Amino acid sequence: MDRTQIEATVLDMVNKAKAAARVIGAMPAALKNTILLEVGEALIAQQAFILAENAKDMAAAEQKGISAAMLNRLQISEKGIKDMVQGLREVAALEDPVGEVSEMRRRPSGITVGRMRVPLGVILMIYESRPNVTIDSAALCLKAGNAVILRGGSEAINSNLALAKVLQEVLAKHAVDPAIVQVLSFTDREGIDCLLQQEEYIDLVIPRGGEGLIRAVTEKSRIPVLKHYKGVCHCFVDEDADQEMAIRVILNAKVQRPGVCNALEGLLVHREIANEFLPKVATALKEAGVRILGCHRSCLLCDEMIEPAGESDWGTEFLDLALVVRVVADLDEAMDYIDRYGSKHTEIILTRSYERSQRFLREVDASAVMVNASTRFNDGGQFGLGAEIGISTTKLHAYGPMGLKELTTRKFIVYGAGETRA
Amino acid sequence: MDRTQIEATVLDMVNKAKAAARVIGAMPAALKNTILLEVGEALIAQQAFILAENAKDMAAAEQKGISAAMLNRLQISEKGIKDMVQGLREVAALEDPVGEVSEMRRRPSGITVGRMRVPLGVILMIYESRPNVTIDSAALCLKAGNAVILRGGSEAINSNLALAKVLQEVLAKHAVDPAIVQVLSFTDREGIDCLLQQEEYIDLVIPRGGEGLIRAVTEKSRIPVLKHYKGVCHCFVDEDADQEMAIRVILNAKVQRPGVCNALEGLLVHREIANEFLPKVATALKEAGVRILGCHRSCLLCDEMIEPAGESDWGTEFLDLALVVRVVADLDEAMDYIDRYGSKHTEIILTRSYERSQRFLREVDASAVMVNASTRFNDGGQFGLGAEIGISTTKLHAYGPMGLKELTTRKFIVYGAGETRA
Known part of the structure; x- marks a missing residue:
């Protein structure tokens, strides 16, 4: 034509x-x-x-x-x-x-305003x-x-x-x-x-x-x-995390379906537990066939299980049995890393700390932020929206899984009795 | 530079x-x-x-x-x-x-999901x-x-x-x-x-x-x-409208502040009452200094008070003491006109009919749709949003007056206890 x-x-x-x-x-x-x-x-x-x-x-x-x-x-x-x-x-x-009508309220002028x-x-x-x-x-x-x-x-x-x-x-x-x-x-x-x-x-x-x-x-x-x-999703393992639970969640997040956008792509481990935890999680990931690219410290701790990561590996969406690992000093360094390399899709913290769980939930900017649960839950069905038409990673109109409601908008409706504006 | x-x-x-x-x-x-x-x-x-x-x-x-x-x-x-x-x-x-958290619900998987x-x-x-x-x-x-x-x-x-x-x-x-x-x-x-x-x-x-x-x-x-x-706002006066109330609302909508986006720009009158109502409303508008451009029928009914409208006048945002008038056969013709010439800002019906008020509210596509109230109420303050940063006439993210809430979004938050996806 x-x-x-x-x-x-x-x-x-x-x-x-x-x-x-x-x-x-x-x-x-x-x-x-x-x-x-x-x-x-x-x-x-x-x-x-x-x-x-x-x-x-x-x-x-x-x-x-x-x-x-x-x-x-x-x-x-x-x-x-x-x-x-x-x-x-x-x-x-x-x-x-x-057709759902909500927020109907009588206003001082006499009109009744709501949203349809x-x-x-x-x-x-x-x-x-x-x-x-x-x-x-x-x-x-x-x-x-x-x-x-x-x-x-x-x-x-x-x-x-x-x-x-x-x-x-x-x-x-x-x-x-x-x-x-x-x-x-x-x-x-x-x-x-x-x-x-x-x-x-x-x-x-x-x-x-x-x-x-x-x-x-x-x-x-x-x-x-x-x-x-893209979904470049991270897990931060806090110093006091339940380590057995952490390994279970990390394996689920990385291995259950590695080719999807809510699969784990980056692991951040608190330096206080790195010596003990990193070899354990690396062993579990290797057994599941995962390739691990890590920072200098994590390579030292895990011998041949972790390859040195290049600068371009951080923030990569592997969509495969691969991920990056970095040892971080604390929650702030983890959140800075996520801010720099994340894609605003799904970010999780594994912790026993009330304070740090609340800071992570409040301060991390992503469509879904989770405490002690697998990244794989970021999904319209799992969140209770029913079928989803996509997962928005930008903030206008919808942020996260989009169900039927996100395919609608709301207009204002007004019931009056002849009111005029003063 | x-x-x-x-x-x-x-x-x-x-x-x-x-x-x-x-x-x-x-x-x-x-x-x-x-x-x-x-x-x-x-x-x-x-x-x-x-x-x-x-x-x-x-x-x-x-x-x-x-x-x-x-x-x-x-x-x-x-x-x-x-x-x-x-x-x-x-x-x-x-x-x-x-920080407002809403819709927190426990899901079958065990995780608790809400929106922040x-x-x-x-x-x-x-x-x-x-x-x-x-x-x-x-x-x-x-x-x-x-x-x-x-x-x-x-x-x-x-x-x-x-x-x-x-x-x-x-x-x-x-x-x-x-x-x-x-x-x-x-x-x-x-x-x-x-x-x-x-x-x-x-x-x-x-x-x-x-x-x-x-x-x-x-x-x-x-x-x-x-x-x-722009705001090209219309008023449809139904056959059974309270005519005194209609004149009061129309005058308020057109005259109170003609230079703003929620001022009335077009008047649609049901043909059953045109003979009686149009001369009355035209007289009131002329007394308020409003220039009226009308369809053939309305010109015939109002002698020199209404000038013939040209094709380009329909749908004009006058932002001034001027408006167009058209006689219509029924609600459907009024809604077709609004669909063609409106700007999705504010549309009102003046009626005593339950059925037609409901149809108008449901079927007219505009950021605010009102029954028996002045167009001038489409405003963040009047609607109870507090100060407004604008009135959105497109449907994504916000439709209508935008207050503080419309300058925010919602992310999903999840509280878990080590759940993994099956």
Whole structure:
């Protein structure tokens, strides 16, 4: 397509999305839930069609020589469809946040003022290869009363269009505007660029993917962007920590699922217990297959278990069985280190000290700050938000896991009896 | 200054601000309040110095041939200083939002999760000529635990630096990092451009000024921007409205202070009462000196009181004794009009109908939606937020008047006892 066609297509999409946002914004929860459950049924009924469209993407990707890991993420399996259906059921079961009224108070003027939770409007999702994001994101946006425009990876275009078709057929069956969920039907990069200029129509952009994608979207977008940057999570082991518990928590944080953003990437150990604790934890980590890069002191204490860390290793998001270790003088040095190398994702302290637990909770700036618990708990499900659409590591609008509520906003409502301002 | 010097100066400022943010973020409310009250005392004690520095700006502005209105906004009077002091006292009296913990709940895993209200970090204020914004904004940012960088109009540079000096001397007296409040000390435009790239250091930009300023900042900024666009506020007079009350509310909304963003700019009248109501309201508005531009029908009904409106008049922010009037068929047509021409600021319905009041409250998308009350109530003070730093007309983070709470965010905190994720 040429530039004029792209602009015309995008403008048509955003206009349709804005109109559809009014429809979904006013839809009662019962109908939204029925639609979500029926989409699940339709995914199963149309499994053959979806797998066939996905096979086209897989064939094209293989021809292009795409890596096995990428192919794996691109593939939709029967199990993958079952997972999508399960996800739809879970979202249908969540409480509808729209319409909640809070903080209603009579003011001295006589008016009664409160806040009503309302959808954001139109959300643009930009994501990479995994086609299941199409259904997962659409379900969350729809349940929160938003219209959504989906722009997945170009290699997944047939899969994404197939999934959107199934979804839109259910909407059409209920005589509901199918533009509530739209997939960008072409893969030219100019399509994204043009969408990111539509601040009059789109209320929020959520990029899901690597740091490069998020930075590129932030640079180009005039629309507010919810950013989920990397997770460089730390654990500070205080001088009086329960050492057995510490080893258990550290192993869980690093080893249980090393490739995710809430996995542990850096260990800070109080110098008073370094001699005793470091060899123990290093042994446990080595047994679990973890590569350890450490400061000079920790290398001396642990012989060959710890390799010397280079300057660039501090603050690295390994996403793998690897981490850095540093011996620190006290809580202040630990917090300075976290301030310098952390990514505002998840930071934990292991301690028996009331005072230091409180200082850590108050003073450390991260989306989740924890005492004596694994970093792996920073997750919408674990925190009780239900399904999550991402974990925000910037502070505007949402900080930490984003559930349905974070896909809404609150407007002020006023009940009066003819009051005027003096 | 050349580009390299500007970049070095800006980088120095943002580094200092980030360090200062940790200091103010952890400061107890009592000390913050003492500082605010002492700044008030210092403003009075150093009034001669402030007025002398302001006189330099005034002289330079006069030489440049700046308009009388601009000169008026630039001038600091003794009354102006008293108002700043009063503002400081009001902010000191507000409850400190920082540290509030809410939604603490035990989760099935055993961990206890809640949310702690924390400062945003570093806020950049960009504003136009009025130097009182320097003190007002600094007070709100400081009370909410944030460091602030102020970039006022270049014509007010001496006034702003003088005010900041008074403020910083109070900070220094308490041995507190003076970089909590910094004024950009030079007026080159590249200074703003460079600041707007510092997303690693600055958490939020708040432009205060005309639409042009806000659009320019939004286009250039990589940092989230809180936008206060124009206020094109409407009133829909329903067929069964109390007509005397309607005239009273409409007059208040249009006439009480026509130059502000929550003043009425458009009147929509149900066709069932147009014959009776329009001549009455037009007479009242004309008596108050209001120019009325109307649709064909309203012109017919009101002879010479209403001039025909041109297409470009609909949706205009007059900020003056003028408004547009249109006769509409019903609530749906009124809401379609508001959706098309409104600016998501303030929309009101005057009605006796329960059903239509509820539909209007639910379905109209604006930062404040009201039944039977004047648009003029959309204000932080009137809504009970205390002093406000602006009225957001976009939906991310804040929608409507922004008080202290809107200058903070919430992080998750977790109390555990060694829990790990299964």
